Amino acid sequence: MIDARDLRDQTRRELARFSSLLELLVGELDEAGWRARPAPDEWSPVEIVCHLRDEETEDFSARLLVILAGGARFSPNDPERVAVDRQYRQANPSEALAAFRTRRMASLDLLGSVVPDHLLGTAERPNGGRLSGLDILASWVAHDRLHLRQLAGTLARQWADRWAPLQVDYAGPIPYEVGSRPSGATSR
DSSP states (O other): OOOOHHHHHHHHHHHHHHHHHHHHTTOOHHHHHHOOSSSSTTOOOHHHHHHHHHHHHIHHHHHHHHHHHHSBHHHHHOOHHHHTTGGGGGSSSHHHHHHHHHHHHHHHHHHOOOOGGGGEEEEETTTTSSEEEEHHHHHHHHHHHHHHHHHHHHHHHHHHTTTTTTGGGGGGGOOOGGSSSTTTTOOO
16 A cells, blocks of 8 residues: 555655756756757757747646645646647747746645645546556656656757767767758757
8 A cells, every 4th residue: 555645755755856856957048959859859948948838738737736625537648738839949948947946836835735645536537547646656756757758858869969079978878860860950
């Protein structure tokens, strides 16, 4: 059996730490670095930050609030469509990062007020199946970490491209092969 209080408290700590990690990874990026995609179908750092910003309130917090209110069903969510509709790649990186930090602080406040036993409630997913509040919390931290991995891979590719033809693959496999870059993309 999962201890709801322990999961709530650990989730809150991990979500708080992520903001600092994110800031450290992207804080020094220049304009080109923010917008460079490592491959045609992959997101640039600004797109990743915009996604994190919007998922903070429109996915994880929203779904948690459905559970806490005793709701029966979650609203559908289409992050890929939202990225295009909201033109993530053209967003102001500083504003997106600041908005993420603000939204994350609100999420941390929300989690601080949650009665652990209320996390046991469930709601139906739009594509079937059910999620509990505990599932939402565990997924929230995993989501952060998956995007941390995505961002780290993107930054590793940018670094490798910048210093080509040096053999940076000596460090290990660099995500996103050079040949997967969009045509016309150049090393900085």
